[in-house]
Amino acid sequence: MTSELTRLTLAEARDALAKGDFSARELTEAHVSAMEAARDLNSFIVETPEKALEGADEADKRRAKGEARTLEGLPLAIKDLFCTRDVQTTAGSRILEGFAPPYESTVTQKLWDDGALMLGKTNLDEFAMGSSNMTSYYGGVENPWKREGDNHKLVPGGSSGGSATAVAGRLALGATGTDTGGSIRQPAAFTGITGMKPTYGRCSRWGIVAFASSLDQAGPMARSVRDCALLLRSMCGHDPKDSTSVDMPVPDFEAALTGDVRGLRVGIPKEYRVDGMSEEIDSLWQQGIDWLKAAGAEVHDISLPHTQYALPTYYIIAPAEASSNLARYDGVRYGQRGEGYDNLEQMYEATRGTGFGDEVKRRLLIGTYVLSAGYYDAYYNKARQVRSLIAQDFTKAYEAVDVILTPTAPSAAFAMGDKMDDPVAMYLNDVFTVPASLAGLPGVSLPAGLSSDGLPLGLQLLGRPFDEETVLRSAGVLEEAAAFTAEPASLS
Amino acid sequence: MSVDKDTVAHIAKLARLRMDPEKTEAMAGELSQILGWIEQLQEVDTEGVAPMTSVAQMKLPLREDEVTDGGYPEDVLRNAPESLQGFYVVPKVVE
Amino acid sequence: MSLIQGETGDWEVIIGLEIHAQIISRSKLFSGASTAFGSAPNSQVSLVDAAMPGMLPVLNRECVAQAVRTGLGLKAHINLVSVFERKNYFYPDLPQGYQISQYQTPVVGEGVITIDLPDGSSRDIGIERLHMEQDAGKSLHDQDPNKTFVDLNRSGVALMEIVSKPDMRSAEEAGAYIRKLRSILRYLGTCDGNMDEGSMRCDVNLSVRRPGEELGTRTETKNVNSVRFVQQAIDYEARRQVELLESGGRVILETRLFDARKGESRSMRSKEEAHDYRYFPDPDLLPLEIEQAWVDELGANLPELPDEKKARFIKDYGLTPYDASVLVAEQANAAFFETVLGDGGKRDPKLVSNWVTVNFFGALNASGLDLGDAPVSAEQLGGLIDLIADGTISGRIAKEVFEEMWATGKDAATIVEEKGLKQITDTGEIEAIVDKVIAENPDQAEQFRSGDNPKVIGWFVGQVMKASQGKANPGMVNQLLKDKLGG
Incomplete structure (x- = not known):
């Protein structure tokens, strides 16, 4: 019974709770046990079982009184980039070890307001900078999937690797992630789950540890499109505390899942056929095209001419913003202070020199460099101009199509330790996810097939700004066609 | 674009990052590789293109001038590595 | 033109002032914490002001209105689109590790202030720009021999930085400029102008040149916080530069820190060299767009x-x-x-x-x-x-x-x-006193009558006024004396 409860989707669990098939306490206990049994995966930095169980009892009482809310009693995993009141929030960094925020992020508060429960805080690349989850100070996260006949530990992708693993490994019904250049979509693809980055401005950034402010967006990660729709509805909405939060009504995203894509115009960008893309990714993409066609959609070839410049643009803009956003970690007001200093300057350098890991330092150095005197125009301003061109590419494309279909990542999950000595090769993981991030567009990744060695592969759908509904509707159709039922090795 | 050890040391100083000398050397190589790769942006014609500040297509919101926050010094100070008498405390700053 | 005389001839002093004026508002520029002065340490600090992780700025409308009002009061150009940028540097009382300021596109452009000089003449001093920015917190260095204490109550309070053109030529003009600016700000109600409490702080940019020649290299003296100190700082710095140049030295572009106790300044060059502020537009804030109609409305309601x-x-x-x-x-x-x-x-x-x-x-x-x-x-x-x-x-x-x-x-x-101080205007009453005084002083009366000493009449007026305890109408006393003494 217990393990059966963790195999439900969020929507199934919601419906079963409503019918009284089991209690929130039973559901939560099942997940707490699963979480504790799967500690080898290193999915969580902090577990909060008491909090979850206490909340579950509350939820059962509420339901008994007929006051159940939309996510009443559903246990979730929260990426440790969301500040949670009185619960350690680290951003995967040593520099924030022990930090207990006296506040709750807007997005998590909204989830709690709708009745959801927190199982714990999930591991991530340090300050969300990475595509492997290997840069966390709290250790790498292991992908629940393994290659067939190969016991090598694989990465879950990043930066939301702990959340992806918690969902894929059936440790949580759903999770929050954040996506700056692909940090929800790429790990979703690597772990065989569904993840959505909404339009920039949909979810409040208030209380989420900032990486790159003009790109960061929170979003849901779950085991179905419907689950993502359900979570997204709770997570988003206008927040006056975030000056980039859009004041627009929140649609009922679940209601958008009509299963009908007849006449929908789907764009296939030719620039996404990059060198070195594996044959099986290419054929999965073709398969996705065929599924949508079969469902009545029209498929059009489109061009997004500046695609190849998206990654270098991103690797100027994101580090530049990060170099400034991370200046506040100085050992004065919170977090860890370094040791062995005689004066203030040494205190700063000791704190930041020992508090940040290598990848964060690398990006802080790049960001500092591209903003420094004499380089601003050549790098930072140039990148902002190219970003405008990339956004214009999409605007033009959306005159002719309604959604865009691409692979999520150029490969399946790779082994832990791979690509660690080649930053640029690591950055190339985000080649398909970064352009939409730069343009602020909504995108979803869903599992659509397996690689030849049995690893999940994802397809990505991108939409117009604030048209999450069309993205989710198309994803629902692809999901049904793909009928992805494979399970990770950790479950067998 | 290649950066040398001295440049890395200078940026590290600006970013207040203590770097071991041997790490500085390695970092110079990695940064050069990344910056070299980024260099391809120079081939894009951006003549007359306005630089993007935000993808958010909205006006900057303004709030009313009301006192709605503050008044919780214990919350503000409770995570501080060092504090005394309601102040944050740091090594003496020599002006 | 006021010149200063050196060993080798005359020098002209070129002065520009940057004034930081605290905007009058209830809450801070980007947070809802109070701006009141003199509260317990860190009691007027929001999570935003303490730069907790994930905190975001939201702009205070009234602060923008105050900056626009000030711009209008300085007859300046108002920029309907302006941009907040981040000025990046590390300091314990700068929690974010950057100050949100306006750099390339300030809310207010060029304007003018007419200064009034003691001789009754007036002169126009150009305003280069006015922009909004956050104040820093306060570092206390004298609480402990080895520690600096940090209070963030001021962190995030709205400031206007008002930059003049290098149009002033003497300490006197600089003083008149500050007084006039303060007067305008106080009329507008946009800054209380209280230099003692730090509501107005001044940096002095100064260079010297031979009359008619190209501008020389300037220095910036920071932290000059009263009109008197500004004048001291100018006199000190002008003299220092002239002596340096006359002895064959060179002025270097540098920041200097004013020491009010000594009336001197010293170089901060060693610190300044490391600064590279890496300004860039704050991605947490969009460009500030304001409507002309709103500007007009603010203008119509100026005092x-x-x-x-x-x-x-x-x-x-x-x-x-x-x-x-x-x-x-x-x-x-x-x-x-x-x-x-x-x-x-x-x-x-x-x-x-x-x-x-x-x-x-x-x-x-x-x-x-x-x-x-x-x-x-x-x-x-x-x-x-x-x-x-x-x-x-x-x-x-x-x-x-x-x-x-x-x-x-x-x-x-x-x-x-x-x-009973009412003036005596009754002729009879005054006449009686006049008669009495003349009768008591025959010698003096004779001096007047004989023409030997016509000025003695003044003495008589004094005596009569004294006798009337000052209440007699002086005009009438004068006339009656002249009549009686046979003038």
Whole structure:
């Protein structure tokens, strides 16, 4: 019974709770046990079982009184980039070890307001900078999937690797992630789950540890499109505390899942056929095209001419913003202070020199460099101009199509330790996810097939700004066609 | 674009990052590789293109001038590595 | 042009001022914490002000309005689109590790301030720009021998940085500029101008050159926080640069820190070298867009400013430019003057101006009181002036009455009544005193009559006034004496 409860989707669990098939306490206990049994995966930095169980009892009482809310009693995993009141929030960094925020992020508060429960805080690349989850100070996260006949530990992708693993490994019904250049979509693809980055401005950034402010967006990660729709509805909405939060009504995203894509115009960008893309990714993409066609959609070839410049643009803009956003970690007001200093300057350098890991330092150095005197125009301003061109590419494309279909990542999950000595090769993981991030567009990744060695592969759908509904509707159709039922090795 | 050890040391100083000398050397190589790769942006014609500040297509919101926050010094100070008498405390700053 | 004389000839001093003025608002520029002065440490700090992870700025509309009002008061161009940027540097009282400021596109562009000089002349000083920015917190270095204490109450309070063009040529002009700017800000209600509490802080940019030559290299002296210190800092720095150049040295572009105790400044160059502020547009904030209609509305509701008021006082009341500028420097003083003047200016403006600026402000200064705490009200002063105007008391007696009013708070009429100070205008009564004085002083009377000493009449006037305890009408006394002594 217990393990059966963790195999439900969020929507199934919601419906079963409503019918009284089991209690929130039973559901939560099942997940707490699963979480504790799967500690080898290193999915969580902090577990909060008491909090979850206490909340579950509350939820059962509420339901008994007929006051159940939309996510009443559903246990979730929260990426440790969301500040949670009185619960350690680290951003995967040593520099924030022990930090207990006296506040709750807007997005998590909204989830709690709708009745959801927190199982714990999930591991991530340090300050969300990475595509492997290997840069966390709290250790790498292991992908629940393994290659067939190969016991090598694989990465879950990043930066939301702990959340992806918690969902894929059936440790949580759903999770929050954040996506700056692909940090929800790429790990979703690597772990065989569904993840959505909404339009920039949909979810409040208030209380989420900032990486790159003009790109960061929170979003849901779950085991179905419907689950993502359900979570997204709770997570988003206008927040006056975030000056980039859009004041627009929140649609009922679940209601958008009509299963009908007849006449929908789907764009296939030719620039996404990059060198070195594996044959099986290419054929999965073709398969996705065929599924949508079969469902009545029209498929059009489109061009997004500046695609190849998206990654270098991103690797100027994101580090530049990060170099400034991370200046506040100085050992004065919170977090860890370094040791062995005689004066203030040494205190700063000791704190930041020992508090940040290598990848964060690398990006802080790049960001500092591209903003420094004499380089601003050549790098930072140039990148902002190219970003405008990339956004214009999409605007033009959306005159002719309604959604865009691409692979999520150029490969399946790779082994832990791979690509660690080649930053640029690591950055190339985000080649398909970064352009939409730069343009602020909504995108979803869903599992659509397996690689030849049995690893999940994802397809990505991108939409117009604030048209999450069309993205989710198309994803629902692809999901049904793909009928992805494979399970990770950790479950067998 | 290649950066040398001295440049890395200078940026590290600006970013207040203590770097071991041997790490500085390695970092110079990695940064050069990344910056070299980024260099391809120079081939894009951006003549007359306005630089993007935000993808958010909205006006900057303004709030009313009301006192709605503050008044919780214990919350503000409770995570501080060092504090005394309601102040944050740091090594003496020599002006 | 005021020049300073060196060993090798004359030098011209070129001065520009950057003034940080704290915007009057209830809450901070980007957070809802209070701006009140003097609270317990870190008690007026929001999570945003302490730069907790994930905190975001939201702009205060009133602060923008205040900056626009100030821009309009400086007759400056208002930029309908302006951009907040981050100025990146590390300091313990700068929690974010950057200051949100406006750099390339400030909210206010070029404007002008007319300064009033002591000789009654005026001169226009250009304004380069005005932008909004966050204040830093406060570092206390003297609490502990090895530690610095940090209080973030001021962190995030809204400031306007007002940058002049390098149009000033002397310490005197710089002083007049600061006083005039402060006067405008206080009229507008956008800054209280209180330099003691740090609501207005000044950085001095200064260079010297031979008259007519190219501009020299300038230095910036920071942290000069009173008009007197600004003038000291200018004199010190001008002298330092001239001596340096005359002894074959070179001025270097540097930041200097003013030490008010010594009246000197010293170089901060060693620190400055490491600075590279890496400005870039703050991605947490979009460009600030304001409507022309809103700017117009703010403009329509501005109060009468010092220059307009001064012009009106000269034109309507016939005051001298000097008196007018003294009266309009503080809005409250000008209002006081106009209240004393009475409805429709019914009292004599020159008499009122004289009484307000000389006697009343003199007493105020001597007692160290603020206008609001003065023991004599505008209405009471008006009452006193009426008694002078209708001949009830003489100007001399009026001074005595005023002193009594200041001491007791009583009305002039009451004092005059109680003390019997009413002027004697009865011819018979005065004649009796005159006769008595002449009879008692035959020698002096003879001196006058014989023509030996015509000036002795003045002495007689004095004697008569003394005998009447100052109450006799001086004009009548004069006339009667002349008649009696057979003039």
